[in-house]
Amino acid sequence: MQMKKKRGADIVVDVLVSEGVDTVFGLPGGAIMEVYDALFDAPFRNVLTRHEQAACHMADGYARATGKVGVVIATSGPGATNLVTGLATAYMDSIPLVAITGQVPRHYIGTDAFQEADVIGITRPITKHNFLVTDIKDLPLILRQAFYIAKTGRPGPVLVDIPKDITQQVSEYRIPTDEEVKESLPGYNPHTEGNPVQIKKAAELIRKATKPVLYVGGGAVLSDAAEEVYKLAKLTNIPVTTTNMGKGAFPENDPLSLHMLGMHGTYYANMAVYNADLLIAIGARFDDRVTGKITEFAPEAKIIHIDIDPASISKTITVDVPIVGDVKTVLKKLIKELESKPVEWIAARESWLKQIQEWKEKHPLTYRKSDKIIKPQAVIEEIYNVTGGDAIISAGVGQHQMWAAMFYKYSYPRQFLNSGGLGTMGFGFPAAVGAKIGRPEKTVFAIEGDGSFIMNVQDLATAVQYRVPVKIAIINNGFLGMVRQWQQFFYDSRYASVCLSVQPDFVKLAESFGAVGLRATKPSEVREVLVKAMEINDRPVLIDFVVDREENVLPMVPAGKSYREMILTPKQKSEAETMYLVG
Amino acid sequence: MQDIKVVKTRPEPEKKIGKHIITVKVQHNFGVLARITGLFAGRGYNIESLTVGRTHEPNIARITIVVEGEERVVEQIIKQLRKLIETLKVRDITDLPHIERELALIKIHTENDRARDEIMRLVNIFRGKVVDVSQESYTVEITGDNDKIEAFIDLIRPFGIKEMARTGTLAMVRESAASKEGVLD
Ligand SMILES: Cc1ncc(C[n+]2csc(CCOP(=O)(O)OP(=O)(O)O)c2C)c(N)n1
Ligand SMILES: [Mg+2]
Numbered sequence: 001m002q003m004k005k006k007r008g009a010d011i012v013v014d015v016l017v018s019e020g021v022d023t024v025f026g027l028p029g030g031a032i033m034e035v036y037d038a039l040f041d042a043p044f045r046n047v048l049t050r051h052e053q054a055a056c057h058m059a060d061g062y063a064r065a066t067g068k069v070g071v072v073i074a075t076s077g078p079g080a081t082n083l084v085t086g087l088a089t090a091y092m093d094s095i096p097l098v099a100i101t102g103q104v105p106r107h108y109i110g111t112d113a114f115q116e117a118d119v120i121g122i123t124r125p126i127t128k129h130n131f132l133v134t135d136i137k138d139l140p141l142i143l144r145q146a147f148y149i150a151k152t153g154r155p156g157p158v159l160v161d162i163p164k165d166i167t168q169q170v171s172e173y174r175i176p177t178d179e180e181v182k183e184s185l186p187g188y189n190p191h192t193e194g195n196p197v198q199i200k201k202a203a204e205l206i207r208k209a210t211k212p213v214l215y216v217g218g219g220a221v222l223s224d225a226a227e228e229v230y231k232l233a234k235l236t237n238i239p240v241t242t243t244n245m246g247k248g249a250f251p252e253n254d255p256l257s258l259h260m261l262g263m264h265g266t267y268y269a270n271m272a273v274y275n276a277d278l279l280i281a282i283g284a285r286f287d288d289r290v291t292g293k294i295t296e297f298a299p300e301a302k303i304i305h306i307d308i309d310p311a312s313i314s315k316t317i318t319v320d321v322p323i324v325g326d327v328k329t330v331l332k333k334l335i336k337e338l339e340s341k342p343v344e345w346i347a348a349r350e351s352w353l354k355q356i357q358e359w360k361e362k363h364p365l366t367y368r369k370s371d372k373i374i375k376p377q378a379v380i381e382e383i384y385n386v387t388g389g390d391a392i393i394s395a396g397v398g399q400h401q402m403w404a405a406m407f408y409k410y411s412y413p414r415q416f417l418n419s420g421g422l423g424t425m426g427f428g429f430p431a432a433v434g435a436k437i438g439r440p441e442k443t444v445f446a447i448e449g450d451g452s453f454i455m456n457v458q459d460l461a462t463a464v465q466y467r468v469p470v471k472i473a474i475i476n477n478g479f480l481g482m483v484r485q486w487q488q489f490f491y492d493s494r495y496a497s498v499c500l501s502v503q504p505d506f507v508k509l510a511e512s513f514g515a516v517g518l519r520a521t522k523p524s525e526v527r528e529v530l531v532k533a534m535e536i537n538d539r540p541v542l543i544d545f546v547v548d549r550e551e552n553v554l555p556m557v558p559a560g561k562s563y564r565e566m567i568l569t570p571k572q573k574s575e576a577e578t579m580y581l582v583g
Numbered sequence: 584m585q586d587i588k589v590v591k592t593r594p595e596p597e598k599k600i601g602k603h604i605i606t607v608k609v610q611h612n613f614g615v616l617a618r619i620t621g622l623f624a625g626r627g628y629n630i631e632s633l634t635v636g637r638t639h640e641p642n643i644a645r646i647t648i649v650v651e652g653e654e655r656v657v658e659q660i661i662k663q664l665r666k667l668i669e670t671l672k673v674r675d676i677t678d679l680p681h682i683e684r685e686l687a688l689i690k691i692h693t694e695n696d697r698a699r700d701e702i703m704r705l706v707n708i709f710r711g712k713v714v715d716v717s718q719e720s721y722t723v724e725i726t727g728d729n730d731k732i733e734a735f736i737d738l739i740r741p742f743g744i745k746e747m748a749r750t751g752t753l754a755m756v757r758e759s760a761a762s763k764e765g766v767l768d
Contacts, residue, residue: 124618125625129668132614149668187610187671274587299591311662314655318596564587 003174008136008167009038015143018175021071023047023437025055029075030115031102034167047466052079054430054459056086060095061431064417065392066438069096069150076102077115085424088126090157092421094222096150097157105165119161128156136171144181153190154309155222190308194325194333202304202321203337209278211352212238218245219283219307219327226413228331235338237349239356241269243284244405247416252409262290263557264402267363270563272356276301283327285312296562306330363568365406374523376475376547380407383445383473386530391443392435396428396452398482400475402553404447426455432470433463450476450500460513463540471533472542474506477549485552510542519544599654604754607664608672611644615669622663632751649752680757683728686750690722692743702742709735720745
């Protein structure tokens with residue numbers, strides 16, 4: 001094998017090229033300058049952001065939208081610590097990222113050198129794995145291992161910390177082969193296939209069930225298994241509810257869709273789960289926002305759980321048939337198994353689906369409409385209309401996030417991006433920029449809160465600089481709305497530190513960055529501004545939707561409570577204490 | 584919401600608390616120990632003891648961890664250990680026939696000749712060794728399983744323990760039983 005001789009920094013670029021990287025996001029500084037010098041000639045796009053957190057969310061949004069590994073680069077010390085929230089966000093949602101950080105030169109490590117931080121120590125619990133490069137000979141292998149670990153098994157972020165002197169050092173090197181990468185990680189062997197005995201057992205339970213529900217999570221999206229989920233649901237005629245992260249794994253306009261379950265799930269999804277006799281969990285992890293009170297979650301159901309991560313299985317709830325494996329692979333086998341011995345699926349589901357239809361009619365997903373004041377839900381519905389239901393939506397965290405989840409109907413995987421696990425305010429807009437860069441053919445909307453958007457507002461400059469024509473819809477309620485809602489419901493309407501009484505003029509703010517700013521204050525203007533926004537395709541457009549300030553997200557199952565205690569309809573503020581009735 | 588009248592609950596598995604001995608084979612990279620201890624600390628799991636050392640294989644270390652906890656928590660610990668990229672093998676050997684050893688160094692106050700005699704007697708019974716002697720103390724080395732060491736400590740405590748260091752438990756599955764049960768894969 002022929003050996004080349006290069007600088008560490010150039011080796012980094014070479015490995016990125018060999019991994020098929022087409023975009024990196026980041027911001028330079030002393031310890032990473034050599035790498036930036038090499039990036040200057042790199043044959044891929046290098047996006048300079050205005051904050052490393054935004055860079056991390058951009059790489060994350062890029063990864064979520066494309067399925068590829070996102071790459072983020074930062075300098076040592078403060079650059080690296082600014083990645084922390086972004087890495088934790090990606091870690092919680094199992095998003096494949098590779099973060100490359102500069103570190104002080106080796107002989108300075110441990111001396112409290114300028115811009116030194118123990119980045120390996122800090123990021124250990126929020127990465128799937130991390131590496132400190134201590135010898136340039138290891139550099140190509142470590143970088144390849146990082147990509148391999150990030151994208152295989154249960155995906156996640158991997159950080160590689162490279163001391164500056166290694167990036168400057170010149171060495172002979174060669175890029176290791178796939179085989180060598182695998183062999184170098186003897187302890188890392190994700191189970192993908194699924195145990196055939198367990199798959200048979202699962203099929204038997206499905207055949208016998210009379211009230212089954214498919215509960216589909218982000219794992220189905222990550223494993224690109226939407227097609228298989230659809231096939232399974234259609235074959236067996238089983239209704240499907242998805243988590244926030246599972247959105248798009250099953251088309252929400254399909255009659256079998258129950259939409260989202262859990263804290264802000266639909267009445268009919270939660271009723272179906274509560275009454276189910278079989279729950280088929282697919283790439284979902286029984287998060288507390290989904291289950292509510294764990295002892296009353298699907299209380300009578302047998303549970304099948306398909307997941308690539310053995311640690312996710314029986315973590316919070318004991319399941320009957322665990323299947324460890326890649327969702328797509330396992331579903332293919334399960335479908336085959338079911339097809340080998342079909343039953344009368346249509347007849348078997350008749351009464352169950354009829355019951356579900358009744359629930360759907362009794363409490364559809366809805367809200368009180370108004371022609372005087374803009375209802376946030378109406379904005380989401382109108383975004384759905386003007387984009388023909390085809391846009392990628394990226395949300396911040398709060399009420400607007402939940403409305404974006406509930407009132408836009410998702411039809412394909414990787415269409416709804418949001419920080420489901422960590423709940424990171426400030427995620428939505430930069431993630432939208434990353435998504436638009438990765439999927440330029442799609443309309444990408446950031447649905448943002450006035451609180452959330454401000455947390456990464458500086459990166460409007462990045463979107464303008466690289467002419468990334470994302471749309472930003474600010475659901476401006478002048479509040480940290482979700483916290484206000486909880487205060488209204490559970491803290492006697494004591495609105496402590498939630499009123500955003502001073503805000504920038506969002507239109508002028510956008511304009512000052514060189515983006516377009518629009519505003520709607522009346523329901524009649526909503527469609528108009530959206531149509532206008534859709535016509536602008538050479539730069540970002542921000543729309544400030546001034547909405548009903550105290551609208552609430554409903555239905556709601558209060559944290560840690562049973563689905564029985566779901567709050568369904570809005571009531572007067574004074575009745576806050578009696579908002580929910582114990583069944 | 585008053586649609587659900589009858590409260591139904593999932594049967595809860597009974598909570599079993601017990602001591603577990605977990606052996607972990609890892610790639611001996613730097614930072615691997617921090618990864619393992621961090622996993623316990625970050626999740627609030629309590630470690631009773633943890634020992635690390637090299638093995639006969641190059642770059643492979645073996646860790647023995649003793650934890651006391653609820654069944655489900657211990658199961659989660661084991662899964663999390665397996666998830667670490669650098670772990671090669673994780674086993675809960677609690678219920679397998681195994682050998683357990685710990686070494687303790689104990690500096691015991693020696694008040695007078697009677698105390699010296701009595702301590703020597705106990706050391707002999709426990710098949711320990713006196714490894715250092717001074718005017719006022721014996722330093723004793725003792726090995727055995729946890730129970731034996733605890734028993735010894737209880738007996739010599741009245742003399743006055745000046746200092747003590749323990750290695751924590753090392754454990755290994757017994758070959759005969761292991762091969763019989765086919766657990767050595
Ligand atoms: C970084 C961060 N800090 C705090 C929170 C807690 N939090 C959750 S929702 C929310 C309010 C969000 O306000 P806004 O973005 O305006 O959205 P709204 O709920 O008003 O739609 C807050 C503060 C969080 N999720 N993330
Ligand atoms: Mg708000």
